[in-house]
Amino acid sequence: MKRCPVCQAGFKDTPECRRCKSDLTDLIALENRAEYIIIQAMQHLKAGNISRARQLCNHSETLQRTEFGAALLGFLDVLAYEEKISAEDMLWQKN
């Protein structure tokens, strides 16, 4: 969060907006949760579990949309599509 969602004042990583005094504790917690989940998604990607990585990335993006999350989700979509095509090719070759 770069700006307070209430008054748009610059944000300084404190739970209270310096200008309007809004309590941003829950939003900060949500942002931290989204970051934690996207890190989990990257660990599943590293382990080759594309499906789980996509699930987690999607979840993270529902909590907080980021350019990185959107790019990662696009990348995971391509990998999942290629994985599906490859699995279909293998089935085709068996028959």
Ligand SMILES: [Zn+2]
């Ligand atoms: Zn504010």
